[in-house]
Amino acid sequence: MGIANRSVGDGGSSLAHVALEMLIEWGVLLRPDKQGSPRYASQELLPRLGRLARGEDPELPGRLRLAAHLCGDDCLRAINGDIQHIKELQKVLGFRRMQLNPTKANQASGWKAVEAAANLRKLSEAMPELELILQVNEETQELFRLLFKGDVPPPANLVVLLDASCGLGLAPTSWSPPEGVRRFGFAGGLGPSTVLPQLEAMSRACEANYKDAVVWIDMETHIRSKDSGRDIFDLSLVRVVAQKVAESGWLLKSNL
DSSP states (O other), X not given: OEEEEOOOOSOSHHHHHHHHHTTEEEEEEEOTTTTTSTTBOOTTHHHHHHHXXXXXXXXXXXXXXXXXXXXXXXXXXXXXXXXXXXXXXHHHHOOSEEEEOXXXXXXXXXXXXXXXXXXXXXHHHHOTTSEEEEEESGGGHHHHHHHHSSSSOOOTTEEEEEOTTTTSOOOOSSOOOOTTOSEEEEESSOSTTTHXXXXXXXXXXXXXXXXXXXXXXXXXXXXXXXXXXXXXEOHHHHHHHXXXXXXXXXXXXXXX
């Protein structure tokens, strides 16, 4: 099980050093009306992150593993089939994966499931090198059904993130793997104090039928802290999570 952490909007070189030490994917929240505010990287920072993702930064070796997490108008443009816009975003950021958050909480609602499903199939086909992640929750269930449960198989590069709280950092009462999907992520309420028991709960949920699945976890809310009243992405909390997982030996003993 991999670890994915979100909201790379507040850091610079120190973030990259941590990433090179650990197999962590860093998510960049994209929403045009919010860029530069807490949780959203500024427009000035995005090209620097792109250089780090492509290994083009002369100050730092290696590459930063990035995923774009689309909200607001950026998400709606993807849902509406604006392939060129997504290609332009990828050119700037160099991300390998892209998560779609088409919910009211992320200011990306009002779409029609049938049209959105058709558009996402076209986007997946146009960009086969990009892995698309659909955030699955109550609002996106119909879209998920059309893409994964219909007569036509889902695109090979389309996967899901199960996040019932729509990014609000609330843990579900239980973890339920998506039937028939072999690559997916879990999110909700994960952080330094909860990661190990929740990993055990996820492992139990996947033990019977998902031993061959590729699973990752995603966290944001509980790896942030307050600094002089500012809501900031806290690398020290990321380190705590990574160290707890590594020292527990969980990755070696897990059936996932």
